[in-house]
Amino acid sequence: MRGVLIELANVAGRIAREHFAHIGLKDAIVKADRDYVSHVDRQIERELIARIRNRFPDHRVLGEEGGGDAIGELGDGPCWIIDPIDGTANFLHGIPAFAISIAYCDAKVDPRHAIVHDPIRQESFIGERGAGVWLNERRVWTSGCSEMSKALIATGLPFRVIEPLDDALRVFADLQRRCEDHRRAGSAALDLAYVAVGRLDAYWELGIHPWDTAAGELLVRCGGGAATDFRGDAGGLAGRRSMVAAATPALQREILAAMAPLVPWLDRAPYRDGSV
Incomplete structure (x- = not known):
């Protein structure tokens, strides 16, 4: 599953990078007061959902922009939770602080595999329950700070x-x-x-x-x-x-x-x- 997450994140990251230098608030779609979405968010979500459903036709998919299943439809089986661009306001303002977020849940909406991908810095944060977390290919841990x-x-x-x-x-x-x-x-x-x-x-x-x-x-x-x-x-x-x-x-x-x-x-x- 790790390879699938990396593939999905890289596809989404390429789309985000292609548009980042040219997009702006003029391209924003207002969902609610001070809450924006762009056509790039929706393009990435459509692409991710299509790839997931092609490979795993029985899996549910929850996406921020509503292109997949509703929360109440996730059930107890395998599902994916995706945010095509987390930090859309930054993306639209040209601030390079946004990410693609993808989680795979094996049952009862309990994440087992996850990736947060920063397409600008080319950093992938990858986690597997019971195994650990990696930054690209390097095993990493929290700071251990308790104070x-x-x-x-x-x-x-x-x-x-x-x-x-x-x-x-x-x-x-x-x-x-x-x-x-x-x-x-x-x-x-x-x-x-x-x-x-x-x-x-x-x-x-x-x-x-x-x-x-x-x-x-x-x-x-x-x-x-x-x-x-x-x-x-x-x-x-x-x-x-x-x-x-x-x-x-x-x-x-x-x-x-x-x-x-x-x-x-x-x-x-x-x-x-x-x-x-």
Whole structure:
């Protein structure tokens, strides 16, 4: 399966690179307020779904842009979760910080193989449950950081739904006083991949979707880290809307405790019903 993921990621990466130098906000399609998609996202998703279904006709495919199956149709069998371009806003603005995210789940939407591919830097972060994580051909691990004061943390702040922003900023300020620093790069998949290989020490965000994190969270676990939602649940990928991932379980638990002000938002629309 590793070879299949690499092949799919390379195909998607070539398409993204071909368009990156020429695309801009003029090519954006507005899905919702401050939420964009491009024709390149849709082209890549169509290509990936076609290749997966040609090779595995009985597998379900969940894609961000709606070209595959719906979340409720995934069932208990094999499925794929793909984000054709994670970081579309960066892509449209000419910022080289975006990635292709592909996860293969063997049963019950539980990722077994994953790849996050950075087509600009030609970096593939590859994980297999029970085997480990690789950066291209090199075996890698998380940083092993367990001290908040030494932790470089990535996050994404609410932008589609603005109501939780004040609470998110309070959480940010609390952690910022205690950690080394924060980064907000605009791609959850890359943030998680960087945690998996030791470039970052942790990541937290409210308002994510399965395609944002399915591959990345497996990478973190394969690299020796821990990942859960804001309630501490490591399962339930299909309905997940929040995440805390870190290089070590100890650091993950400490950051998780800081998420308390944001937990109530998970029981409110639109997070509860998954409409954004």
